[in-house]
Amino acid sequence: MSAALAAAVVALPLATATATADDAPGPVFRDGQAQPVFDPGDVVRDEVWVTADVDSDRDGADDRVHVEIVRPAATEDGMRVPVVYQASPYFSGGNPITNHDVDVELYVPTRPAGPDSPITWHYEDYFLSRGFAVVYAESLGTGASTGCPTTGGENETIGAASVVDWLGGRAPAHDASGARVEADWSTGRTAMMGVSYNGTLPNAVASTGVEGLETIVPIAAISNWYDYYRENGAVVAPGGFQGEDADVLAEYVYTRDDREVCRPVIEELAAEQDRVTGDYNAFWRERDYLDDAHRVRASVLAVHGLSDWNVTVSQVSEWYEALARHGVERKIWLHQQGHTDPYSVRRQAWLTTLNRWFSHYLYDVDNGVEEEPRATVQREDGSWTEEADWPAPGAEAATMHPRPGGAERGDLDVRPSRGRPVVERFTDNATTTVGELVDADSSAHRLAYASDAARRPVRLSGTPRVDLRVAFDRPAANVTGVLVDRAPDGTSHVITRGWTDPQNRHDPARTQPIRPGVPYRVSFDLQPQDYLLSPGHRLEFVVLSSDHDFTLRPEPGTGLAVDVTRTSVTVPVVGGEPTLRAAFGWR
Numbered sequence: 001m002s003a004a005l006a007a008a009v010v011a012l013p014l015a016t017a018t019a020t021a022d023d024a025p026g027p028v029f030r031d032g033q034a035q036p037v038f039d040p041g042d043v044v045r046d047e048v049w050v051t052a053d054v055d056s057d058r059d060g061a062d063d064r065v066h067v068e069i070v071r072p073a074a075t076e077d078g079m080r081v082p083v084v085y086q087a088s089p090y091f092s093g094g095n096p097i098t099n100h101d102v103d104v105e106l107y108v109p110t111r112p113a114g115p116d117s118p119i120t121w122h123y124e125d126y127f128l129s130r131g132f133a134v135v136y137a138e139s140l141g142t143g144a145s146t147g148c149p150t151t152g153g154e155n156e157t158i159g160a161a162s163v164v165d166w167l168g169g170r171a172p173a174h175d176a177s178g179a180r181v182e183a184d185w186s187t188g189r190t191a192m193m194g195v196s197y198n199g200t201l202p203n204a205v206a207s208t209g210v211e212g213l214e215t216i217v218p219i220a221a222i223s224n225w226y227d228y229y230r231e232n233g234a235v236v237a238p239g240g241f242q243g244e245d246a247d248v249l250a251e252y253v254y255t256r257d258d259r260e261v262c263r264p265v266i267e268e269l270a271a272e273q274d275r276v277t278g279d280y281n282a283f284w285r286e287r288d289y290l291d292d293a294h295r296v297r298a299s300v301l302a303v304h305g306l307s308d309w310n311v312t313v314s315q316v317s318e319w320y321e322a323l324a325r326h327g328v329e330r331k332i333w334l335h336q337q338g339h340t341d342p343y344s345v346r347r348q349a350w351l352t353t354l355n356r357w358f359s360h361y362l363y364d365v366d367n368g369v370e371e372e373p374r375a376t377v378q379r380e381d382g383s384w385t386e387e388a389d390w391p392a393p394g395a396e397a398a399t400m401h402p403r404p405g406g407a408e409r410g411d412l413d414v415r416p417s418r419g420r421p422v423v424e425r426f427t428d429n430a431t432t433t434v435g436e437l438v439d440a441d442s443s444a445h446r447l448a449y450a451s452d453a454a455r456r457p458v459r460l461s462g463t464p465r466v467d468l469r470v471a472f473d474r475p476a477a478n479v480t481g482v483l484v485d486r487a488p489d490g491t492s493h494v495i496t497r498g499w500t501d502p503q504n505r506h507d508p509a510r511t512q513p514i515r516p517g518v519p520y521r522v523s524f525d526l527q528p529q530d531y532l533l534s535p536g537h538r539l540e541f542v543v544l545s546s547d548h549d550f551t552l553r554p555e556p557g558t559g560l561a562v563d564v565t566r567t568s569v570t571v572p573v574v575g576g577e578p579t580l581r582a583a584f585g586w587r
Helices: 003-008 073-077 124-128 154-167 197-206 246-253 263-272 290-295 314-325 347-363 434-439 576-584
Strands: 043-051 064-072 081-088 133-138 186-195 213-219 299-305 330-335 375-378 384-387 395-402 410-413 423-427 447-450 458-462 465-472 479-486 492-500 520-525 529-533 538-544 559-563 568-574
Touching (some): 043 154, 064 073, 081 154, 081 197, 081 347, 124 133, 154 186, 186 197, 186 347, 197 213, 246 263, 290 314, 299 314, 314 330, 395 458, 395 538, 395 576, 410 538, 434 479, 434 538, 458 576, 465 479, 465 538, 479 520, 479 529, 479 568, 492 520, 492 529
Parallel strands (some): 081 133, 081 186, 186 213, 213 299, 299 330, 330 375, 410 447
Antiparallel strands (some): 064 133, 395 410, 395 568, 423 559, 458 529, 465 520, 465 559, 465 568, 479 492
């Protein structure tokens, strides 16, 4: 070993970095990062079934999780390594499915087989060469695992967590012959990581506080399944998948050989998800990890696309906020792309961040990663910024009020409206998209209000909120709010949007009837965002009823009447209201 290399090697705690023999191989760290000193082709591949303490297929036996392990061959010579673990329901593909029909009328309440080849991952060689084992587990009810898929249910969490327990010596596993297998090559320190559903399972497992899970990297992940398929009592869909719901997704990933054992489970799931009222209930509470954020002991490196309309930004925003309330060590990466892995967005910088993160939390390397700015944010021009936290420090709520004229385009101002109530009306038309309604010079199917042109940049960072005074001429309706950037040439960009069912105006768990003609206070959040409005651009607020791409789509014709003088939209502005006033020339 050269003197220079010797000086760069980090001394590691005996329990995690070395074996019992003095000459055992070990990882090498330079500049706080694990170095590629192992041959990723020289590996040991194992296959085991971990016993989970749950019987979700109701066959009288504990469920078994199919696990594939890829570890450096040096672990055969005594080296013990930590694990980067990906759990997934997708490793064995999916089934043909039919989504629910969304062209339906709204509810009005009445009164009193496993893979043929080894699982792989584009991160596999990167981690193996740097002294980490890579572990894959097929979620319950998928591939070669037993049990049933339940779209985020407790059984799936237990199944995924059981692998962490096995890696730490606390759960049994057996090979194909039935012989017991121990993870004696593992240090017991595990990271979970993945994208979408594969990123959601790390959130779920972390919310149990399972021992040995040192860190998670949830990418484009769900923290609350209710907000994936519902929104404030409204039945909504993930962007691009109109009509999908929890039962549809469970059916899609139900790839275990026995195609009948889980039928009763999926039928119960279809009933309990409640596409009729859209109310939050016990089914959704089981799939809401936010309430269990106080149990999280793992550090969290959360990643999300600001243009992700499949798993919306609220999923990471609310998770990150809940972790902050409970003092969890955390960092957030926000990029401008959609539902994707940062590996394809900013590869080298991402891998460096990931390496330093895992080197610190899995190998105890003192590289200072936990002391650095918590937020990495990509701006609209592709540049990246490092900030103390997110939402951006200094972001404060600033409220704007519409002025009459919404059928075409009324004004928007920070000054409250004065004088007698002014009511403006429109009718629902779910056959028209938000884009078409936003760009229409006038429309009978939406109301629009616009600020003056900005004189200087305005940065929004956080969660906008809509507060409406609105009446309906029917006992059920959707309500959609949209925030828009209008460029000087007239083109538009939807900054964010949000939805609600006014029957759930007081509580997403409780449907309350609407009396036609009676005005109601209806308040709801739009999706969080971090957005820079450029000079010369206008900020617009648009209110409509059904959103063709997200909500249920009843027959057109429901009438909505908005009291403009008692309606507002509040936006999170860096610098607060004074900045907003200065930007738009408002006194």
